[in-house]
Amino acid sequence: MDNKYKILVIDNDKDSVNLIKEYLTDVDFELFIDYTGLKAIEIAKIIDLDLILMNNVLPKTDVYEICKRIKSNDLFASLPIIFIISEQELFDKSYSYSIGVSDYILKPIEKQELIKKITTYITISSLKKQLNQKNKHYNEDNYKQTHDLMRANEYLKSINRELIEKTIQLKHTESRILNAIIQTQEEERTRFAKDIHDGIGPILSIVKNNIEWLNSPNTHTDKEFILNTSLESINIALKTLKEISNNLSPHILENIGLISALNTFIENIIVKEKIKINLENNLTNRLSKDFEINLYRILIECLNNSLKYSKADKININIIKNRQDLLIEYYDNGIGFDYKVKTFNKGMGLINIENRVKVMKGKIIIKTSHGKGFYLSIII
Structure with missing residues (x-):
């Protein structure tokens, strides 16, 4: 029963309703009857209808208003409506199509025409539902893919920002390292010059003075004392040079x-x-x-x-x-x-x-x- 197509028949003419039941007995349809049209919306909300058959003239009921109310609801907008025309002179074809009526059948109803039109519009409606469902899935997938792409794009942007920041930091670090190397070299040169000036310079000055004294014809200083003093000064100078050399390149490490x-x-x-x-x-x-x-x-x-x-x-x-x-x-x-x-x-x-x-x-x-x-x- 659940696999049958569900059709709502709205007609105050019981003979017409019974005839429709007779015609559709052997066909795979399930019928729901509303003799006034007043319950059409409520029935449509409860039952997943596939089609509505409606008499175009109902006592005390505006069938066009019922159609408009059904079509204005998004849940039923694609629901096919076929008018059953009992009084053709009251049927406004153009207006009916404009408010969403799919087609019409003239009384007296012919069985083959009824079954053909019902089958055709249910098939069209079913295809529309499938298409809408596919569109929905496509839109959902498209939204998800778009969202994923946006997230991926934001992630790539963040990675790019990090790369830029790290590149800047690297350049800054390289600059600091280069400055450190240059400054260290300058400090080493300054320290080396100071060590030479303060350590070796005075000692060599002593040796120079001793040699000048030895060469002076007027000196009365003991030559042996001057030579011993000079030799001691040269030994101090050599020791000082060794200390300076160790500071520049610690050869002492290789030895001890x-x-x-x-x-x-x-x-x-x-x-x-x-x-x-x-x-x-x-x-x-x-x-x-x-x-x-x-x-x-x-x-x-x-x-x-x-x-x-x-x-x-x-x-x-x-x-x-x-x-x-x-x-x-x-x-x-x-x-x-x-x-x-x-x-x-x-x-x-x-x-x-x-x-x-x-x-x-x-x-x-x-x-x-x-x-x-x-x-x-x-x-x-």
Whole structure:
């Protein structure tokens, strides 16, 4: 029963209704009867109708108004309506078509014509429903695809923005690295010139004066004393040159290794500065040459910064080798600094340290703030 096409018959003529029932008995239709037309809308809301057969003249009922009400409802807009014409002179064909009537049948009703027109318009209506359903699915799919494309487009835009930002950051980082390299080179040249001027210059001046005294015919100074003094000055100059050379390129690392080189540097500091420096390590073997140079430069940078700026009186350095990692910890109890502010305007020292850690594929952690010292850890 549920698979049958559902037809609402609106006609006050019971003989006509019975005739329609007789004609459609053997056809796959289910009929619903309304003798007044007053219940047409309510029936249509309850039952999923496929077609309406309606007498064009009903007592006390405006059939055109019923048609307009049915067609004005979106649920029934495509529902076929066929008029049964009992009084042709009252049938306004043009107006009927304009308000949505699909077709008409003249009385007396012929069976074949009735079945043919009902079948034709139900088929057309069914095809329209299928088309509307496909359009609905298409629109839904199209909306979803459009929405997905919009989301994908927004995602691509966000990725593009991130790429632009990262490119800008990379260029800024490259610029800072280049500036760090240039500044470091200039600082090294300045320090080298100062070491030569302050360390070697006075010693060579002494030797020069001693030689001039020896050549002077009026000198009464003991020549042996002058020669010994000159020789001592030359030895000091050679030692000073060796120290300067080690600062430029720590050849001491190749000879005695990282720990001994650091201890030598620390001993030279302790002689000049009132500061306690404690170096602890558990290394049993030498590290690779590149690792030793980078770690030496990093720790020397930290020590120099602590001596220049921190006002610390205690420094602890730990170098611990585990099965998988190498841990380097550096701490001074100095005045510290605001690292959040420093992050936006990093000094060349910090940049150099970070770049060396990156070269070793390590991770760096820096903790510091005003009055709380400086802590650095590196895991490689």
